[in-house]
Amino acid sequence: MHSGGWGEGGETTGALHTTVTRLTTLPLTALSDDEVLAAIREVERCARLLTSVQHRLLVEASERALPARLGAKSLKNFLMQTLRLAGADAGARVHQAAWVATFHDMAGYPVPPRLPHTAKALAEGEISADHARGIASVVNRVPRGATHQDREAAEQILAEFARSGSPDDIGRIGDRILAYLDPDGRLTTNTDRARMRGITLGRQRPDGMSPIRGEIDPVLRALLDPVLAKYARPGMCNPDDPAGPQVDADRADPAAPADATARDHRTPAQRNHDALKTLLHSGVIADRLGTHRGVPVATILTMKVDDLENASGVATTATGGTVPLRDALALAERSQPWLAVFDHAGMPLHLGRVKRLASPAQRLALIAALKGCSRPGCNAPASLCAVHHVLEYRRNGTTDVTNLTLACDSCHALIHDGPGGWKTKTEGPRSPYAGRTVWIAPQHIDPEGIPRINHRHRAGELLAETLLRIHAREEHARQGHRRWLRTHAPPAPTAA
Numbered sequence: 001m002h003s004g005g006w007g008e009g010g011e012t013t014g015a016l017h018t019t020v021t022r023l024t025t026l027p028l029t030a031l032s033d034d035e036v037l038a039a040i041r042e043v044e045r046c047a048r049l050l051t052s053v054q055h056r057l058l059v060e061a062s063e064r065a066l067p068a069r070l071g072a073k074s075l076k077n078f079l080m081q082t083l084r085l086a087g088a089d090a091g092a093r094v095h096q097a098a099w100v101a102t103f104h105d106m107a108g109y110p111v112p113p114r115l116p117h118t119a120k121a122l123a124e125g126e127i128s129a130d131h132a133r134g135i136a137s138v139v140n141r142v143p144r145g146a147t148h149q150d151r152e153a154a155e156q157i158l159a160e161f162a163r164s165g166s167p168d169d170i171g172r173i174g175d176r177i178l179a180y181l182d183p184d185g186r187l188t189t190n191t192d193r194a195r196m197r198g199i200t201l202g203r204q205r206p207d208g209m210s211p212i213r214g215e216i217d218p219v220l221r222a223l224l225d226p227v228l229a230k231y232a233r234p235g236m237c238n239p240d241d242p243a244g245p246q247v248d249a250d251r252a253d254p255a256a257p258a259d260a261t262a263r264d265h266r267t268p269a270q271r272n273h274d275a276l277k278t279l280l281h282s283g284v285i286a287d288r289l290g291t292h293r294g295v296p297v298a299t300i301l302t303m304k305v306d307d308l309e310n311a312s313g314v315a316t317t318a319t320g321g322t323v324p325l326r327d328a329l330a331l332a333e334r335s336q337p338w339l340a341v342f343d344h345a346g347m348p349l350h351l352g353r354v355k356r357l358a359s360p361a362q363r364l365a366l367i368a369a370l371k372g373c374s375r376p377g378c379n380a381p382a383s384l385c386a387v388h389h390v391l392e393y394r395r396n397g398t399t400d401v402t403n404l405t406l407a408c409d410s411c412h413a414l415i416h417d418g419p420g421g422w423k424t425k426t427e428g429p430r431s432p433y434a435g436r437t438v439w440i441a442p443q444h445i446d447p448e449g450i451p452r453i454n455h456r457h458r459a460g461e462l463l464a465e466t467l468l469r470i471h472a473r474e475e476h477a478r479q480g481h482r483r484w485l486r487t488h489a490p491p492a493p494t495a496a
């Protein structure tokens with residue numbers, strides 16, 4: 001029996017085993033930093049490639065009915081028995097193979113995987129099993145009514161994102177895409193939301209503590225986010241630090257001084273808790289909350305002109321949430337929220353070199369235009385961002401909105417001239433993304449140094465671009481088919 005390369009005595013897997021065994025003991029101290037980095041990358045790539053190999057073997061075992069013949073009642077049980085896997089792990093592997101592996105029809109022809117772009121990235125070792133799992137769970141939520149192209153575009157965007165982003169962020173970018181595919185929330189209606197809303201304070205325990213749980217609707221979320229963005233920041237309202245900044249409605253933007261931030265060892269959950277407690281205790285009401293990073297603490301909503309005209313779609317809040325348009329308009333009728341309606345054109349705010357700090361109007365314009373941190377792959381919403389000069393102020397960069405962008409504090413710190421520093425530039429007028437900020441990663445992250453744009457806060461932009469590519473590809477295929485028919489089809493009888 002010929003076994004095509006795998007080797008009856010396990011030649012190929014034997015070689016793999018030998019190589020891996022050698023790597024477990026090979027000394028590493030002689031390697032340069034670059035060699036260590038290269039090795040970390042390559043080993044990860046190989047581990048990811050092996051995931052694809054596992055899928056192929058799983059399909060093969062399944063298609064030759066191995067589990068049944070060996071007395072396992074399912075593929076999952078077969079894996080649990082054969083590899084001593086935990087139930088959850090075995091189930092996840094089978095579930096994943098069902099999404100990305102290539103099965104065969106009754107005649108033995110390969111059936112393309114349900115997530116073709118994800119399968120390709122996985123087979124190239126570019127993404128991990130966690131990425132694929134995240135993508136499958138998003139695609140699973142694409143509304144039944146969506147077109148085939150929309151579904152494919154969503155998967156393609158996520159697979160392309162996964163090649164450079166973290167699995168942790170896939171669900172979030174997926175939420176944005178789903179909001180565009182299902183802009184009116186047809187899947188989740190207001191009635192559903194009204195039914196799900198609720199906050200439950202559980203019974204107070206003997207130790208004095210009470211559990212709290214619940215689900216809040218998009219409007220409460222949009223109201224709560226900016227308040228927490230300000231008062232639950234590190235250094236703010238810290239009960240262990242009476243000298244640190246507390247709620248003070250009369251002081252504009254009581255920024256937490258660096259030492260108060262450094263003294264703050266609370267978890268994010270503890271900070272949220274303390275912020276709400278301090279606010280309720282102080283009796284400050286929403287319209288006296290002062291400012292956060294120079295902008296009034298209020299809900300900032302942005303929406304597109306055409307969404308507004310169609311009265312559909314979602315508005316985006318500065319804290320990265322989404323609110324159905326109808327609710328957003330109802331919110332905007334009150335005086336508190338700042339509503340920016342814009343058509344993605346740049347905003348003509350030129351303050352030149354009068355001052356280094358961006359004005360509240362510029363910050364609002366940037367929040368409306370960018371919605372969040374401009375570093376590719378970063379998810380930080382606008383409320384966590386500082387205004388960054390693309391051409392630095394000390395190098396004659398101007399405080400014009402065209403030279404300003406948003407960067408969250410941790411991304412901002414990445415921009416420097418030293419080794420491992422990121423660089424930023426503004427896209428020229430001929431780019432499809434004219435005026436946007438491109439980031440160039442240091443060599444250890446992107447050896448080719450390709451300038452990249454953050455599409456994270458603009459799922460609609462990515463979706464439009466990918467749909468365009470899918471349509472072009474399908475048109476190309478149709479033309480190819482027509483050409484083939486012209487050369488191969490028998491001449492029509494009237495042609496003679």
Ligand SMILES: [Zn+2]
Binds near residue numbers: 407410412
């Ligand atoms: Zn960032």
